[in-house]
Amino acid sequence: MASTIFHNSTAAEDPGTAFKLLLSCPSGLPPSRVSVDFGRSFDRIPHPDVILESSIKEIWDQRLLKNPSLYNGTKFRYGGFSLSNSRTVRADYSICLHLGLTDYRTFVGTNLNPLWENFLVSSDDDTVKCQHMANPLGNGAIVETSDKKILVLQRSHNVGEFPGYYVFPGGHSEPQEIGISSHLTNTDSSGQAALNDAVSKEMFDGIVREVVEEIGVPADSLTEPEFIGVSQRVVNVRPTAFFFVRCNLDSTKIHELYSKAQDGYESTQLFAVPMEELERMALRMPGCHCGGFALYKSMTNI
Incomplete structure (x- = not known):
């Protein structure tokens, strides 16, 4: 189902783990x-509130x-989605993501x-509700190993958000990777289509890049x-945004590669766990990653 919004009813003791699903595509x-x-x-x-905006x-x-090395990088902004090629949700539906820049x-502000x-x-429409938010679209990967384990990282205690929490590999797709630093003007229809x-x-390239950098596995070990x-x-x-990816390496080999991962400083430990353990770990994930687990669970229930 692609158009229903789901609300989480768990983790009342830790508001940071609460989530809702804006879009669910369990077939992948x-x-x-x-x-x-x-x-x-x-x-x-x-x-419109000048003081709030300032x-x-x-x-x-x-x-x-406090940290002069902070970099103000450009990110893709999530502005909702629409169904493509269909007026109803069918087995062959396609999704169009609406993205801007932030x-x-x-x-941070x-x-x-x-x-x-x-x-x-105040609106039931999430795009209206969040129209004044930056809302950069993050990404996360549910990576399944060849021995049917799911990869989970524990965040470093030195990171700014949710130190020590469990997360799936991920980060952001980057506008700079495809040469975007701002919106183009006077783009014709063919140019816009190419963009x-x-x-x-x-x-899709961005989530593969994040998995490679954070886990240390080679890109050619991952499925599309x-x-x-x-x-x-x-x-x-x-x-x-969450993606499901299979890796043709087993968890033992992946642990070896993790020690040499490019972005290993953001996490302190890699876990490769079965579904039962993953369900327990999800209770100690930031809300957006709890939602990622819910999306994966929906996928496995088909």
């Missing part, structure tokens, strides 16, 4: 069934004072703002990712 969609509509119409709308710069400046500075809830609009295709490809949906952490309304 290949790149040929996931397209992108990329444009400035899906960018963030500034908040807090974005204030918070960023405070962060810079940056890390605005993410809206989603991570202590007053983040003040940026929200949409490039962004769509980066959605399947898109399984978008989850949203209730706290900070942060969205994450």
